[in-house]
Amino acid sequence: MPSWLMVWPGNPGLSVALLLVVLVLVMYGARTPAHRGILGIAKALTQGCKLTVDAITGVQTRLVARNREVLLSEGLQETERQIEQEFQRISASVERDLSAYPALHRQLADQVRLIDEDYQRATDTPPAPEGWTQTIAAAGELAGQAMSQTPAAKAVDALRVAIEEAHDDAMENYRESSRERHKLLAKMVPTWRSMASTLTRVEKSVTGIFERSRHLDELMESYREIASKSDAAERALTSSSMTQFVTAGLVLVVALLGGFINFQLIALPMSEMVGATSRLGSMQTSDVAALVIILMEITMGLFLMESLRITRLFPVIGRLDRRTRVHMAWAAFSLLFILAGIESSLAYMRDMLAADRVALTQTLAGSTVQRPEFMWIPSVGQMVMGFILPFALTFVAIPLESFIHSGRIVGGQVVAGVLRMIGFGVNLFGFAADHVGKALKNLYDVIIFLPLKVEELVIASRSREAPGTPEGDRTPSAA
């Protein structure tokens, strides 16, 4: 215990007790302003928190509204784009299949006419009726019964023979015509097949157009839903944005790893060109040069995708006419091709440098330098990889576009969520401050309970002495 607190020198217990009594008396005396102070601070904190929460809620509401606007606007744009593409496909399909419909109709009519003609020519001629055969048989029997030497028998026999010959001729003619008919029918088979194939083609085209029309209907329905700014459309778009964000993020991570491998392929040989010792800031110039080449490849890939209208990150490129865009696409592809060639040669140089390094190490170690037999395999592999990776990186443009578009939505939602959490925290703090203030007020009274009790007793005795005093005035130290 410090000496200045020793009110009663040499007796710390008594000193403490004395100090406590003084403290309690002082606190009792200052009860009303102390209560006001405690409650005032608590109220100030609560009010401050409320104001802060109001401000945060306002920002959050505006942000959520803005997010909703952006989400619906992007959803509308995307659906418009899909509808436009679908119309283009239908137009192309109609142009490709149905523009040739008159020719197709003519072809089908010709095929039908040919089949009809062949059918007419293949009409079956009925063979000799069975009655002739019976007549000839009866004539033969009659000739046999009337003795064959009689003139009547001879005449009947001659007639039978003539009829038989006529019958044979008729049968021969019938067979001949049947052969002809079969030949005609055989000739009809390819025509039938051709017609069947033509009809199948027509069916496919028509079915394709029907399917596209159905998809178009769905898209139009979705467009109407988004345009009406319904909650269902917002939920669907939000979910779609989250999925796109995650998927595009994963693909970008893979692309990043690909870029890293690309960097490793060309960083070492770059030191052969720009030197291994020069530096740009804290980075080696050769590393910076390799990075620049990779970034240029990605940029060319972006322009290529943009010119082909696969991505739409740059509205300026999208507004160019088709001819200029085609020129731009060729320019981007040419530069990309040249860069891929450079990278391939750098990858080969890397292999050579690595081999030289290994040879030097072997020489320094005192062993004879050995060139592995199949050393050309990794060399070729590196060259191919160096050539292919720039083209593979071109496709980064697609997930990048999705990532940027969905990132705006997801980022907005995350910020809104964080604001909501901060608002909740501040609100909680205000609530706690209010209750802590009340608790401190009560604790204060607990510390000075003894003088309060005395005061209560005094007031009670006074009220007994003066019975007309109202009940409310008897409360001790009404603050």
Add this chain to the structure above:
Amino acid sequence: MKRLFRRARVLLAIFALTSCTVTPPGTGVFLLLDTSGTYAGELEQARTVINYLLGTLDPGDSFGVARIDGGSFSEKDIILRMTFDERPSVANDQKRAFMQTVGAFTDTVRTAAHTDITGGVLQAVEWLNEVGPGTRTVLIFSDMEEDLQEGYVRDFPIDMTGVRVIALNVTKLQPDNVDPRLYTGRLEDWRQRVESGGGEWAVINDMERLAVALDL
């Protein structure tokens, strides 16, 4: 537009600041080979150390090798010194040539009658300061027993600020075996001399630890 220029200026200032704080790149190593009679037998091991260093140093690094004889503060004692080319392929060719030159020297070296270690250290520090690499290291392959000719003055302080001096393969001499305090006393003298000149001192007798000590 003005804002753009302002931002560009800020970026340039940050870039300049980061550039200024970076230490100069590269490593400089100077190896002194003791060719005195008591130590000449150890030169084959020195060759291994040189080959190790050649394999470890990068393009743009500087490497020098000199002999320690009766009067080492002389250009004629420098076997070879060079800063490797920035291009890795050229640097590899230089290393091969370096190895051959050093090999020819160790094959034909004649033992020296005296040992002027201080002269060699002076020459090494002078060259390293002239080349100005990021880290400067002097390796002394010797028993650290200085034996100066009459009239040679070497007992003066040497400025070795920023230079690491590493004594390699410090063999024990016959008198050290009789009284080991001679050995520790000799090394302690050298330590005081280097550190009083602003340098760092280390002794490595186990060559396996060389890689860790050099931190290349």
